[in-house]
Amino acid sequence: MSDNFKPVFYKTPIGGSLVNDPNVPQPLLRKKPLRFPDLSEVEVVRHYTYLSTLNFGVDSGFYPLGSCTMKYNPKILEKIASLEEFSQLHPLQDNEDVQGMLEALYKINELLCAIFGYAQFTLQPAAGAHGEHTGLLIIKAYFLDKGQADRNTVIIPDTAHGTNPASAAIAGFDVVKISTDEQGNINLEELSQAVTKYKVAALMLTNPSTLGLFETQIVEIADIVHKAGGLLYYDGANANALLGLIRPADMGFDVCHLNLHKTFATPHGGGGPGSGPVGVKDFLVQFLPRPIVKKSDNSFSLDFSSQKSIGKVHGFYGNIAIVLRALVYILLEGSTGLRKVSEQAIINANYLRVGLKDLLKLPYARFCMHEFVLSAAKLKKEKGVSALDIAKRLIDFGIHPPTIYFPLIVHECLMIEPTETESKESMDRFMQVMEQIIKEAETTPELLKSAPQNRIVGRLDETKAVKQPKLTAFDIGS
Secondary structure (H helix, E strand, O other): OOOOOOOOOOOOOOOOOOOOOOOOOHHHOOOOOOOOOOOOHHHHHHHHHHHHHOOOOOOOOOOOEOOOOOOOOOHHHHHHHOOHHHHOOOOOOOHHHHHHHHHHHHHHHHHHHHHHOOOEEEOOOOOHHHHHHHHHHHHHHHHHHOOOOOOOEEEEEOOOOOHHHHHHHHOOOEEEEEOEOOOOOEOHHHHHHHHHHOOEEEEEEOOOOOOOOOOOOHHHHHHHHHHOOOEEEEEEOOHHHOOOOOOHHHHOOOEEEEOHHHHOOOOOOOOOOOOOOEEEOHHHHHHOOOOEEEEEOOEEEEEOOOOOOOOOOOOOOOOHHHHHHHHHHHHHHHHHHHHHHHHHHHHHHHHHHHHHOOOOEOOOOOOOOOOEEEEOHHHHHHHOOOHHHHHHHHHHOOOOOOEEOOOOOOOOEEEEOOOOOOOHHHHHHHHHHHHHHHHHHHHOHHHHHOOOOOOOOOOOOHHHHHHOOOOOHHHHHO
């Protein structure tokens, strides 16, 4: 910018125009007065209040989105994270200026290690899938350091989240899929064959699985993988079922990512925000992303010293406002409260499982953990009503649809997760609505096939909605 530049400030009446002013370039001159709407305050308030009702969230109603753990987020978490002492910090400030935040990050690392059994966490990953990729890069670095670069295979069960094989492939691994047996467990015979046939770096597994079932053979699974020289990776998407009950590290998992935005009541959705910390056992700490928070005497600093680190995986130190919310949640609940969180999530899921098992097929008639799956395959065959139709009809009742068509091994699948924050009354209403919808499927199936009926938009073309989204009121009306 030239040293001779002098900013010019113009005083123009509202609705006026800058005309014949020699200091203003001609292309910037306003040709017509501004058109401001002539509205009263109440009209403006009603407009924006109405717009807010077009969104649906856990604050609006029941949100049983399986595998996503859409629990209620206590508002005190937002209040504390918004304090200027946290929100106005800059990541380039000196350590001496941000001791409070560094202490908070150090504290949540300690707490996560205690809750899940690991030696150290990195807080950098910005989401669960980002955590998966980070964990796999750590595993890759470990084997490269051992001179075992040929360990290039990751085993993934057919019930895994779709991000698991994607993360493994992006990290440069080959992916081998193994099946689930009739009880909903990993096929141990296939696993044993796979670790013999391939140079296995890791098995990626979530326990409980996306079927909502606890893997009862986990000790045998860990033994098979470890004896073959591989590592066990824990996908923490379903950790809301484990708090205070069992730790992934104690089950034999060497690496673990968490979804703070699922398990610890921080907000998520709409592409962000999120946080996916990765924890490791002692022998993998040196490969964690730099930096980690270090405590010396009574002060805290960022430690960049690890020479075998995989490097940074996020600008600066991660989505620390989300991490801060999780810290507050953990401190508020305490160890007893966290255990009750998981116990209540399991109780709620089993309450719904038993209440709905006669309406739709229950593929795995086992005690579930925090979620469970139903199948609408019979309804689809007999009445032509699909899982998608049921999901769309639920919208008419002000209930967010459950996850559908996942896991893929369950035909016409509905995956339901109530979380611990729902009341018995809320779940009873959900079961009543489901009962009504199934009756409608028997008598007036076309009603479901054209649902939703009473929302601002009707049945959408799912593919087109993704590729050509309409995100404004103007778009919707066009």
